[in-house]
Amino acid sequence: MTRSIAGETILVPVQNRVGALDSIYTLNDIGTVIWKALEAPSDIGCIASAIADEYEVPTEIAAGDVAEFLERLELTGLICRTEA
Amino acid sequence: MEMERYKDFSLAFHDRVSANRIPVNGTIEVTRRCPLTCAHCYNNLAMDDSGARSSELTLDEHRRILDEITEAGCLWLLFTGGEIFARRDFLDIYAHAKRNGLLITLFTNGTLVTPRIADYLAEWMPFSVEITLYGRTRETYERLTGIPGSYDMCLRGIHLLKERGVPLKLKTVAVTINKHEIFDMVRFSKEELGLECKFDSMINPRIDCSQSPLAIRLKPEEIVEFDLQDAERIDAWKSFASKYTRPVQSVETAGELYHCGGGVNSFAIDPQGLLSICVLSQVDKFDLRQGGFREGWEHFLYKVRRQKKISTMTKCVDCQIKAMCGMCPANGELENGDPESPVDFLCQVAHMRAQAIGMRVPEHGACEYCEGGSGYAELKEAFDAMHRRSKMNPDVTKRYLPVASQSAGTGCGGGCASCGPK
Numbered sequence: 001m002t003r004s005i006a007g008e009t010i011l012v013p014v015q016n017r018v019g020a021l022d023s024i025y026t027l028n029d030i031g032t033v034i035w036k037a038l039e040a041p042s043d044i045g046c047i048a049s050a051i052a053d054e055y056e057v058p059t060e061i062a063a064g065d066v067a068e069f070l071e072r073l074e075l076t077g078l079i080c081r082t083e084a
Numbered sequence: 085m086e087m088e089r090y091k092d093f094s095l096a097f098h099d100r101v102s103a104n105r106i107p108v109n110g111t112i113e114v115t116r117r118c119p120l121t122c123a124h125c126y127n128n129l130a131m132d133d134s135g136a137r138s139s140e141l142t143l144d145e146h147r148r149i150l151d152e153i154t155e156a157g158c159l160w161l162l163f164t165g166g167e168i169f170a171r172r173d174f175l176d177i178y179a180h181a182k183r184n185g186l187l188i189t190l191f192t193n194g195t196l197v198t199p200r201i202a203d204y205l206a207e208w209m210p211f212s213v214e215i216t217l218y219g220r221t222r223e224t225y226e227r228l229t230g231i232p233g234s235y236d237m238c239l240r241g242i243h244l245l246k247e248r249g250v251p252l253k254l255k256t257v258a259v260t261i262n263k264h265e266i267f268d269m270v271r272f273s274k275e276e277l278g279l280e281c282k283f284d285s286m287i288n289p290r291i292d293c294s295q296s297p298l299a300i301r302l303k304p305e306e307i308v309e310f311d312l313q314d315a316e317r318i319d320a321w322k323s324f325a326s327k328y329t330r331p332v333q334s335v336e337t338a339g340e341l342y343h344c345g346g347g348v349n350s351f352a353i354d355p356q357g358l359l360s361i362c363v364l365s366q367v368d369k370f371d372l373r374q375g376g377f378r379e380g381w382e383h384f385l386y387k388v389r390r391q392k393k394i395s396t397m398t399k400c401v402d403c404q405i406k407a408m409c410g411m412c413p414a415n416g417e418l419e420n421g422d423p424e425s426p427v428d429f430l431c432q433v434a435h436m437r438a439q440a441i442g443m444r445v446p447e448h449g450a451c452e453y454c455e456g457g458s459g460y461a462e463l464k465e466a467f468d469a470m471h472r473r474s475k476m477n478p479d480v481t482k483r484y485l486p487v488a489s490q491s492a493g494t495g496c497g498g499g500c501a502s503c504g505p506k
C-alpha cells in the first residue's frame with residue numbers, strides 16, 4: 001500500500017514474505033497517480049489518458065511514460081500483468 | 085519511482101521531516117503485564133494484575149488510535165510492553181497497524197511466542213522483531229528473570245521466528261547478574277544463530293518510583309570497560325563527541341528543556357492510552373480516551389515540547405559531552421524527581437567515557453567530575469584501575485560488541501524511541 005507523508009508517497013509492503021526490508025520505493029507525483037489508478041485492474045490506455053488530462057501532455061507521450069513505469073513495477077514484483 | 089536502500093531512505097526521510105514536526109516515530113506500550121519478573125525492568129507488572137488488565141485500552145480503542153496516528157503521519161511504530169504477547173488480542177492490534185501501512189517493530193522477550201504467532205508473523209512480516217536475551221546459560225537467564233523454565237521458552241521463541249525467516253535481532257542488557265556472559269551471548273547470537281545482537285547497560289529506576297533496578301546496575305567503570313573492549317565502539321564515540329559542540333549559554337538563551345526527538349518526530353502511548361513525549365517520561369500526559377491524537381499531538385505535546393524551557397543553570401546546560409551522556413529530563417525525573425537535576429551516575433559514565441576517548445572536557449559549571457572537582461580523584465582512580473585491567477586482557481581487541489543504538493552516542497537506551505534515527 002502507499003503512505004503519503006510530508007508530501008512523499010512511500011510504498012509500504014503489507015502482506016509479504018520477504019524478511020528484512022532492504023530497500024524501499026518512493027513515488028513522484030505522476031507515479032502516485034499511476035499507482036492509485038492500479039488499485040483496481042486497469043490498462044495502459046486508460047491510465048495514459050488520465051495522465052494526459054491531468055498533466056496536459058499528448059496521450060502518446062503519457063502512454064510511453066506509463067508503459068515504462070509499469071514495466072519497472074512489474075520487474076520489481078510490485079504488480080503483475082493479467083490478460084484482458 | 086525511486087528505489088532507495090532502506091537505511092539511506094530512513095536517514096534522509098528523518099532529516100526531511102525533522103523541520104516539519106510530524107509524528108513519524110511512535111511507541112505503543114500495549115500492556116505492562118509480563119510473565120517474567122526481571123529485576124532490572126522499569127515497568128513490568130504481574131500477569132494476573134487485574135487492575136492493570138482492566139485499565140488497558142480495548143482492541144477497539146487501539147484500532148481508533150492506530151487510525152489516528154496513521155492519519156497524522158506515523159510511519160515507524162514500536163509495540164512494546166511489559167510483554168506484548170501477554171495480551172491475547174495482540175495479533176488483532178498488530179494486524180490493524182499492519183493494514184494501516186505502518187513499519188512495525190516488536191519488542192518481546194520471546195517466551196510466549198507459539199507456532200501460531202510465528203506463522204502469523206511470517207505471513208504478515210513486521211519490520212523487525214527484537215528479543216532480549218538475559219543470559220547465555222539457563223542459570224544466569226533465570227536468575228535475572230526469576231522464572232524457572234523461561235530460558236527454554238525464550239530459545240523456543242527465537243527458533244520459531246528464525247525458522248520462518250521473520251526479521252529478528254537479539255539484544256541484551258548488561259547488569260551485575262549477567263555481565264560475565266555478555267560476550268558469550270553476542271557470540272552465540274552471531275555465530276550459532278546468525279543473528280545480530282545489540283547491547284546496552286543503562287538501567288533506569290522503575291516508573292512507579294522504585295529504585296530497585298539500580299541494585300543490579302553496573303558501576304560506571306564497568307560500563308566504560310565494555311566501551312574500551314571494542315575499538316570500533318571507541319571510534320564511534322570519538323567521532324560523535326567531535327561533532328557535538330555548542331556555544332556556551334545562559335539560562336535566558338539556553339532554550340528548550342527537551343533536546344531529543346520526543347514531541348517533535350516521536351511520541352509514546354502507554355497501556356491506558358496516555359500520550360507522552362517518551363515511555364520514560366511520567367509527567368505531561370494527554371488522555372487519548374478523552375481527546376483525539378491530533379489534539380494531543382498538535383496542542384498538548386507541542387506546548388510541552390516548545391514551552392518547557394530550561395529554568396536552572398545546571399552543569400548540564402553547557403556540557404560539551406552531553407552527547408555521550410544519557411542525561412535527559414525523563415531520566416532526571418525518574419532518578420532525582422527533577423527534570424533538570426543532573427543524574428550523578430550518568431555524569432560519571434559520561435566523564436569516564438570522555439577519558440576513555442582521550443577527550444578533554446571543557447569547563448561547564450561546578451562539575452564534581454571535571455579536573456579540580458570534588459569527585460574527580462575518585463573517578464580517575466576507578467578509571468585508571470579499570471583501564472589497567474582491560475589493557476592486561478589480551479583478548480579484548482578481538483571482541484565484538486555492538487551497541488544498542490544504530491548511531492553511537494544517542495545515550496540512555498531506556499526503551500525510549502526518541503533519541504535517534506531508526
Ligand code: SF4
Binds near residue numbers: 399404410426448
Ligand atoms: S555529563 Fe554530567 S554535566 Fe554533562 S550532561 Fe551528563 S550529567 Fe550533565
